[in-house]
Amino acid sequence: MNQRDIEYFVKVVEAGSFSQAAILLGKTQPVLSRHVRDLETDLRVPLLYRNGRGVVLTEAGERLYARATSILEQLAEARTEMLNLCKGGIDSANIGMPPTVARILTVPLARTLYAAYPDIKLRFTEAFNGHLLEWLTNGRIDLAVLYANEATQRLNAEPLLTERMHLVASAERGPLPPRTPSRELPDLPLVLPSRNHGLRQQVETWATRQGMTLNVHAECDSISSMLRLVEGDMGCAILPEAAIQGEIEAGKLVSSLIVEPFLERSLVLATPTNRCVSSGMGELVRLIKRQMRALETPAEPAFAPPGPPSRITPAEILMTA
Template structure:
């Protein structure tokens, strides 16, 4: 027997067909292959195995004792292969497994419930777990492989992380409905809804997230590019606390429109758009390039993109616009 046996699935199928048909010609017709080529495959198998597999007679062919062993195991192998192929097809159509998605807190408030609802309805065999933190922590979790997917507010300066822009949300300037004495904005620019220059806003006492926060970094970067500094009076990472401090008259702030839409509608806060420059931030889906994406992860990634766009399209994410898909 040779040291190396080189049989493949095709040869096993050919051998089973010959044994079951009892004829090279009938097997060749069934397999739609030339009979000489079929005979050559059998000769190659017999050479590799060092024994005869078929007994040839005028009435046809039957397996030898060695051929019966091969036939029995070949059927098992082919059956297992067929079962595996079917499982893969079912898995592709009905993925299963656990997927962990990292979300910044402000996005989690908007996205978590509709996404879990959609995932339960469409992919009942996927367990979706949400991990919530500031955008910078979400990026760190991706790098450490602690989560499968993340939503970030900016592109990652990291060759190992791929990000795809999905939405863009507007940032707005806002203040208390009734400012404290001495905290009023000049009357000539105080009409609610009008656009205020970022340079004017930067000089006012601002209540902003801390320097480690992604929004603060964006605001600082835009101010630096425009040639001025922010007059930050209070650092607070919590959006709810920022809004409460602003409503109490301790200063002004800049947050996503969606974060203050309810308080503005209730008359607790006043808002202005920002100009020169207008401020927006992108919402991006991210995953680690070095980790293979399972069917379950790919399904949740596509569903997350779909739900994000639906939130913007239906107005449930106030101030968000859908970005065009990047060619891939």
């Protein structure tokens, strides 16, 4: 039993005869007869019989007709709903972001989206990459800004920008040099997220490739708590500079670009492959990409301006820790 068999059966009943149904559907009578016969064979009961005036339903045919009309109406409603979903606007959105991204993107993005959609209901979900990937797949969130990895390749992922990571320390230590060679990192006490965090995984993978073993002094899965530990001179963090710009401007933290080689992370904007993207959601994606471009730093970062010699180097942090 398939949908076409049911559709033709219903049309024959409603038209009152095979000949009239054939005219309405633009099909031949033998084609309609074959579909109804296939339906009777599949159900193992006669559904209708012909008389001189057209067709008459059997008891089984009457029951099937009642169910079939309801089924076809529900299918038509579902089809219309899906088409409207893929063509329609947007009245709400749940956007996921990792903590370091949320610190710099949430407020400017909210301003941009409310300016474009004054009545939109926004929800921002902050979580680690792994959780965001799961929630994106099961429909808990609509789209997410993620750090690119193998898992994001299974999504509709559009590149946004690449961040270069900085060594972050307490301002109590004095200014850092504009750049810190990666070879100095193993000598520093670090405050990093636990190993289930994408940032920790990427930092350790990068360090292993450089033949380094990092000194993880403390683990902290809360960005705000991590920064408090660093401000309290309990160790150094590795973060994108944009995520700590407020603390730097407030004189609480200092940073230094990690070089030789750079430690970089790529951000993507991801939507699930198992759901259609409406025109409204597509516009939302475009607005987010535009906002990210506004936050993007140049490909060659602007380093600290020339000034007096630094009073302390990253390698000296360990000596006073």
